[in-house]
Amino acid sequence: ISGGKIKLLRSNKRTGVSSARNAGLAKASNPWIAYLDSDNCLKPNFLSTFASSIVEHPSHRLFYSCFENESDGAVRGRRPFNRPALLKANYIDLGAFVHSRDLFRSLGGFDTTMRRLVDWDLIIRYTEKAPAVFIPCPLMIYNDAATDRSRISVGESLDDARVYLREKHGMPITITTLIPAYNHETYISQALDSAVKQVGDFNHEIIVCDDGSSDGTRSILKGYAHRYRHLVRDISNDENLGISGTFRKCIDNATGDFIAILEGDDYWSSAEKLQKQLRFLIDNPDCSMVFSMIDVV
Incomplete structure (x- = not known):
């Protein structure tokens, strides 16, 4: 000084x-x-x-x-x-x-x-x-x-x-999709494809997290994170944390205004799934969450 x-x-x-x-x-x-x-x-x-x-x-x-x-x-x-x-x-x-x-x-x-x-x-x-x-x-x-x-x-x-x-900068709403996975090698590509194809007037962030799988799940997640590097973020675990620990880690890393969850062995059948649910929440501000019917295959 x-x-x-x-x-x-x-x-x-x-x-x-x-x-x-x-x-x-x-x-x-x-x-x-x-x-x-x-x-x-x-x-x-x-x-x-x-x-x-x-x-x-x-x-x-x-x-x-x-x-x-x-x-x-x-x-x-x-x-x-x-x-x-x-x-x-x-x-x-x-x-x-x-x-x-x-x-x-x-x-x-x-x-x-x-x-x-x-x-x-x-x-x-x-x-x-x-x-x-x-x-x-x-x-x-x-x-x-x-x-x-x-x-x-x-x-x-x-x-x-x-x-x-x-509101100040006219920024679109961001939705974070969380995709936890464990030994989902057979299904995970279909889940990820349905997530990356979502369209609408929002920013989209996809967080994927493998929970110590013993099959090829983690390799597939790495491939998608590399291919869609501005959309998909891989935060996979080095060891098995269990479903609760993995969900907690995903939520802690989410940056979106809204959160959607897609498990690694499921997939979304509509590319407008997020847009429709986002529109409902915007039009109904008293609601904090929304869900839909599902098909079991």
């Missing part, structure tokens, strides 16, 4: 993370902005790598990299920039995101009316005006202590934030 590289800003009252970040943005004097939450950590080559990329891409104003989980070292956010995919789910962490100061001056800072998903909101607004450059190496270590109730990402309502964000 005494050397002038660190400036300390104080507030007389708690105003929230958006206001705190906006205060910092207003005082920033350099042409490029990076962010660091107090529970995360930058790698030593963070600034030098971003600086090199900025020099290599002089016409761009947004840059981001992937990052590592502190708990297990898993690399996340390893995805080249794709705005339609970004509108479905945020894969850019603010701690691995750098932008030019002029974007803040022209588009404003963080939305102070929001308590959750504020990072996603800012990234959506900025990338609407300027495409982002992806740096394919992890440059930030993310503290993924998801059970810490003091964190905004856990304590505040996710559903309320999603509704607000969707």
Whole structure:
């Protein structure tokens, strides 16, 4: 602080993370902005790598990299920039995101009316005006202590934030289809085909999870996840967790506004199954779930 590289800003009252970040943005004097939450950590080559990329891409104003989980070292956010995919789910962490100061001056800072998903909101607004450059190496270590109730990402309502964000940016509703499977080699392709063929005015995310099968189920799931990489996400278990544990894992990984379940030995007979049920729920807001008749084969 005494050397002038660190400036300390104080507030007389708690105003929230958006206001705190906006205060910092207003005082920033350099042409490029990076962010660091107090529970995360930058790698030593963070600034030098971003600086090199900025020099290599002089016409761009947004840059981001992937990052590592502190708990297990898993690399996340390893995805080249794709705005339609970004509108479905945020894969850019603010701690691995750098932008030019002029974007803040022209588009404003963080939305102070929001308590959750504020990072996603800012990234959506900025990338609407300027495409982002992806740096394919992890440059930030993310503290993924998801059970810490003091964190905004856990304590505040996710559903309320999603509704607000969707209305603000005109984003379509997202449905997550969960497909748990165990020794379903004979049936799983038919189940997956019926899921990927769903059509309607919604974003679709499919999460597949093999529960330690002894047949070829897991190999088939990997093939679909590779073929439909922007639609199907494979989170298969390394060991058998049982049906309850597998469902819990699938639900914890879902990002959709609504959840549908398709077991690995079943399939949907209509490509409009999700659209029809979504329309019913929208038209009947007092209902929280919907089901249909089934055919037994």
